[in-house]
Amino acid sequence: MLIRTGFDICFRTWQPIPTNLLLSVLPEHEPQLRTLQRIVTEPEIQLHHFRDGFGNHATRCVLPPGDTWVRGDFVIEVPDTADPVVPDAVQHPVSELPDDVLVYLLGSRYCEVGRLTQEAWGATSHLASGWDKVQALVALAHNRVEFGYHHARNTRSGSDAWHEQVGVCRDFAHLAVTLCREINIPARYCTGYLGDIGVDPIDAPMDFSAWFEAYIGGRWYTFDARHNRPRVGRIVMARGRDATDAAITTHFGPANLVHFHVHTDEVANTDLSRPPAETVVPQYAGKFG
Structure with a gap:
């Protein structure tokens, strides 16, 4: 199954704000990518990619004053089966x-x-x-x-x-x-x-x-x-361990989220070059659900 997914996010800041992003798939899933996975910012800012202590693909940056857009869009192949159910899986001492x-x-x-x-x-x-x-x-x-x-x-x-x-x-x-x-x-x-x-x-x-x-x-x-x-x-x-370690974004200073859009849709091979439908959300309401 091919899934096209990504994000379109805008942060507003009043001073340079160091930020950590967890917006890439796990390194172990990168072989499943069928298109390039890339984080793009507007204005363009320097991004530093690294593996954090839990093996996540993390990205460090400094958001400049004003509005900074962070975007990504990629296609990944995932199994078309549901989460496994294994009733005889044991608890280990x-x-x-x-x-x-x-x-x-x-x-x-x-x-x-x-x-x-x-x-x-x-x-x-x-x-x-x-x-x-x-x-x-x-x-x-x-x-x-x-x-x-x-x-x-x-x-x-x-x-x-x-x-x-x-x-x-x-x-x-x-x-x-x-x-x-x-x-x-x-x-x-x-x-x-x-x-x-x-x-x-x-x-x-x-x-x-x-x-x-x-x-x-x-x-x-x-x-x-x-x-x-x-x-x-x-x-x-x-x-x-919890959302502290796996937060999508962590800001070391004040940053307002003023636009937020995520897309996740099953696609066919013929859809790989088609841009995702854009849904404008002018004011983010503060939900990560």
């Missing part, structure tokens, strides 16, 4: 986990382990397989939180989402990650593209999305607490 997985058991900025221990164990103590435990926690988070872009708040943690019972997709992911770590199942936060492929489209502009991965059965598996169903067409841009 902590003593047997790989060294690089241990960090995803620890508490982090938005996933405060130790505050939802009783809730997590109460929902899973009767279950045998690691898969069933993770899926039970996904369902718990999915049913606990009401989704709505107007609920967005960038300081909300997973435990906050549990108590407030509202949020956007990053809050669903943070809550599910927190619950998994409470019962010693490693979990990591993911962000990227997820188009309305194989599902009824929602009546809202396309956005970046957040989900998570749990380490069971000897590998990482994808779970999605917001949608609570396997989906087709995920494209991972960044992973980390």
Whole structure:
């Protein structure tokens, strides 16, 4: 399956602002690219690309005063199958986990382990397989939180989402990650593209999305607490302990987001040279869902 995706974003600043961008696909997915992946800015500014501590393809820059447009558009080939479902995937004893997985058991900025221990164990103590435990926690988070872009708040943690019972997709992911770590199942936060492929489209502009991965059965598996169903067409841009590590943009100073457009559409080979349809959003409302 070929997916054409990308972004058109504008930041407004009043002084030079150092910025970190996570707007490229994971390095491991770069062989799937069918067109050049390139970040373009207007005005043109110097970009420095590097691998961050979580293996993400990151980009550093300094936004000049005024409006800076950041754009990207590429085609990538992804499997046309939904997220795998492996009910017999086991939970590993902590003593047997790989060294690089241990960090995803620890508490982090938005996933405060130790505050939802009783809730997590109460929902899973009767279950045998690691898969069933993770899926039970996904369902718990999915049913606990009401989704709505107007609920967005960038300081909300997973435990906050549990108590407030509202949020956007990053809050669903943070809550599910927190619950998994409470019962010693490693979990990591993911962000990227997820188009309305194989599902009824929602009546809202396309956005970046957040989900998570749990380490069971000897590998990482994808779970999605917001949608609570396997989906087709995920494209991972960044992973980390939580949204701190996988933020699409991180500004070290004041920067206003004044335009935001994301496109994610299945295309045929004959569509590769066609520019994506542009949807103008003159004022960004502050949602990363």
